Amino acid sequence: MNLRIIFETILERMPDIRLAGEPRRLRSNFVNGYKEIPVSFTPSAPSEVDGAHHSGRGGSRR
Incomplete structure (x- = not known):
């Protein structure tokens, strides 16, 4: 089931x-x-569903 969700998300x-x-x-x-x-x-811009503050730099570190 999890693989199906991964592949569906990739295709979307x-x-x-x-x-x-x-x-x-x-x-x-x-x-x-x-x-x-x-x-x-073809790369596209991230959508709002991807996460609130997803910077693409590996997350926030403190």
Whole structure:
């Protein structure tokens, strides 16, 4: 369920996301998956839903 929410959010925020190269597979006897999937998309401005004061600098530190 959580992965579905992640992918839905990605598609909402980057509707033009597309493959930008050949995916690289992870070579492992235990995990079958991808190591890299290069993509390209058009960046957009953050929305108000993203958070109250999201500066993109890793959060506030005191």
